Amino acid sequence: MLDLTLLRRDPERVRRSATRRGGDGAFVDRVLELDTRLRSALTESEQLKAAKNGLTAQISKAPDRAAKAQELRPQIQSIDNSIVEASAAIPALEREIEEILADVPNLLDDSVPDGTAETDNVLVRDSGPPPEPAFPQLQHWELGERLGILDFERAAKLSGSRFTVLRGKGARLSRAIVDFFLARAGERGYLEVVPPYLVTRSTMWATGQLSKFADAMFRDEDADLFMIPTAEVPLTALHRDEILDTTQLPLQYAAYSPCFRKEAGAAGKDTRGLIRQHQFEKVELVWLTEAARSFEALERLTGDAEALLRELQLPYRVMALCAADVGFNAAKTYDLEVWLPGQAAYREISSCSNCTDFQARRSQIRFRRDPKAKPELVHTLNGSGLAVGRTLIAVLENYQQADGSVRVPAALVPFAGFETIDVPEPRRRT
RNA sequence: GGAGAGAUGGCCGAGCGGCUGAAGGCGGCGGUUUGCUAAACCGUUAUACGCCCUAAAGCGUAUCGAGGGUUCGAAUCCCUCUCUCUCCGCCA
Numbered sequence: 001m002l003d004l005t006l007l008r009r010d011p012e013r014v015r016r017s018a019t020r021r022g023g024d025g026a027f028v029d030r031v032l033e034l035d036t037r038l039r040s041a042l043t044e045s046e047q048l049k050a051a052k053n054g055l056t057a058q059i060s061k062a063p064d065r066a067a068k069a070q071e072l073r074p075q076i077q078s079i080d081n082s083i084v085e086a087s088a089a090i091p092a093l094e095r096e097i098e099e100i101l102a103d104v105p106n107l108l109d110d111s112v113p114d115g116t117a118e119t120d121n122v123l124v125r126d127s128g129p130p131p132e133p134a135f136p137q138l139q140h141w142e143l144g145e146r147l148g149i150l151d152f153e154r155a156a157k158l159s160g161s162r163f164t165v166l167r168g169k170g171a172r173l174s175r176a177i178v179d180f181f182l183a184r185a186g187e188r189g190y191l192e193v194v195p196p197y198l199v200t201r202s203t204m205w206a207t208g209q210l211s212k213f214a215d216a217m218f219r220d221e222d223a224d225l226f227m228i229p230t231a232e233v234p235l236t237a238l239h240r241d242e243i244l245d246t247t248q249l250p251l252q253y254a255a256y257s258p259c260f261r262k263e264a265g266a267a268g269k270d271t272r273g274l275i276r277q278h279q280f281e282k283v284e285l286v287w288l289t290e291a292a293r294s295f296e297a298l299e300r301l302t303g304d305a306e307a308l309l310r311e312l313q314l315p316y317r318v319m320a321l322c323a324a325d326v327g328f329n330a331a332k333t334y335d336l337e338v339w340l341p342g343q344a345a346y347r348e349i350s351s352c353s354n355c356t357d358f359q360a361r362r363s364q365i366r367f368r369r370d371p372k373a374k375p376e377l378v379h380t381l382n383g384s385g386l387a388v389g390r391t392l393i394a395v396l397e398n399y400q401q402a403d404g405s406v407r408v409p410a411a412l413v414p415f416a417g418f419e420t421i422d423v424p425e426p427r428r429r430t
Numbered sequence: 431g432g433a434g435a436g437a438u439g440g441c442c443g444a445g446c447g448g449c450u451g452a453a454g455g456c457g458g459c460g461g462u463u464u465g466c467u468a469a470a471c472c473g474u475u476a477u478a479c480g481c482c483c484u485a486a487a488g489c490g491u492a493u494c495g496a497g498g499g500u501u502c503g504a505a506u507c508c509c510u511c512u513c514u515c516u517c518c519g520c521c522a
Binding site: 039042043045046047049050052053055056057058059060061065068069070072073075076077080243245370371372374375 | 440448449458459460475476477479480481489490491492501502503
């Protein structure tokens with residue numbers, strides 16, 4: 001949620017950010033108008049309440065309270081009526097301002113490049129040109145099915161489209177990837193957390209998932225619980241309604257979790273393979289920092305995710321998302337894209353964002369610079385480190401051998417306990 | 431699922447319906463004392479919003495889990511909800 005005070009003081013800045021995102025800045029004037037009306041109603045109502053409190057205090061102090069109460073009752077009643085009148089519009093004004101503001105995306109950072117589509121994202125750096133393949137490269141689903149480690153048909157039988165069953169070394173490699181990610185996160189100062197995978201409506205609201213993205217989430221109606229679309233939600237909301245001590249910052253959390261998404265807007269996209277699933281796994285990294293350090297933290301966070309790709313020796317590039325592509329919560333985002341030889345394309349494998357104070361304001365996560373200082377909102381950051389399924393894909397495609405087998409990257413061998421995934425015997429004879 | 435208990439400031443813990451934003455303690459901060467530390471002593475220590483406004487100070491309103499009610503007046507009385515804890519049952 002945007003800061004209403006900022007909108008009041010610098011409406012042009014807010015409008016500029018909204019239009020850069022490809023949206024409409026008209027809400028700014030509407031909010032300003034509502035806010036003016038709200039504040040005048042508030043002032044009037046509060047002045048009347050002050051007058052009433054004055055009379056009530058007279059009763060308290062009077063020697064004969066009953067008599068004084070009797071005497072002042074008519075006056076108080078008349079003020080009561082005025083209060084009701086003066087306050088009548090307040091709840092509706094507050095609600096409307098809140099409703100408008102709740103759907104306004106975060107203020108873009110000035111460093112975010114202009115652009116109207118994904119194709120305007122800017123290359124920041126890469127790991128060099130991807131190697132020239134020495135033999136025809138298979139897509140991960142071809143490899144996975146041939147190796148007997150990815151089973152899409154049975155997954156469809158169980159759950160419909162966009163699910164996958166991992167088998168044997170596929171399942172074990174997936175688990176090894178998770179272990180590898182968590183081990184590295186721990187080494188880089190992240191505290192590992194196992195959060196709830198179902199959260200309340202208010203938690204979803206606090207991290208900006210609601211109300212805009214309600215359609216994207218699975219939920220249980222009876223309990224009014226939502227299945228997390230990312231561990232960003234519980235990790236970021238962990239310190240909701242808290243005032244942290246400055247010595248606690250920055251906080252760095254890492255969590256492995258399954259993620260659930262309806263992918264309603266992605267009909268027809270990535271229907272094959274496990275690129276886009278209703279259920280996928282991810283190790284998520286979250287930072288809580290003070291405002292002045294958050295962009296420095298974004299570089300660190302991105303670097304942490306990037307280091308995983310380097311250690312896995314997967315070709316990748318870092319993209320700065322353009323204004324149109326930066327998500328609702330974020331002020332700035334880097335995407336990490338991994339090279340997939342089977343598709344001959346770079347695909348997103350991590351998204352690292354600085355959400356500045358946008359989520360912290362909704363979540364009321366604050367800190368005190370020193371014991372006497374006023375509480376300030378923290379900045380929240382999140383990034384995948386990394387998406388597990390897509391890492392599995394990248395390993396399969398980049399480490400495929402001419403005979404259809406797959407080597408396990410050296411970094412993963414200690415976690416996996418094996419060095420190759422071989423094509424099963426019966427098929428090798430054909 | 432059944433039965434009971436509870437929810438007060440950073441924490442613990444009081445609180446006959448009337449200057450109670452809230453005793454007391456702990457912790458924190460400032461100070462005195464001290465060779466240093468500790469102890470002791472003194473003082474101080476919530477948040478949001480609005481008004482004023484360069485700012486500070488000041489003033490006002492609201493807040494004792496949430497929402498509603500009774501009353502001139504509610505942390506205190508009534509209702510609803512949420513959450514936590516204990517016991518029983520069931521169970522990965």
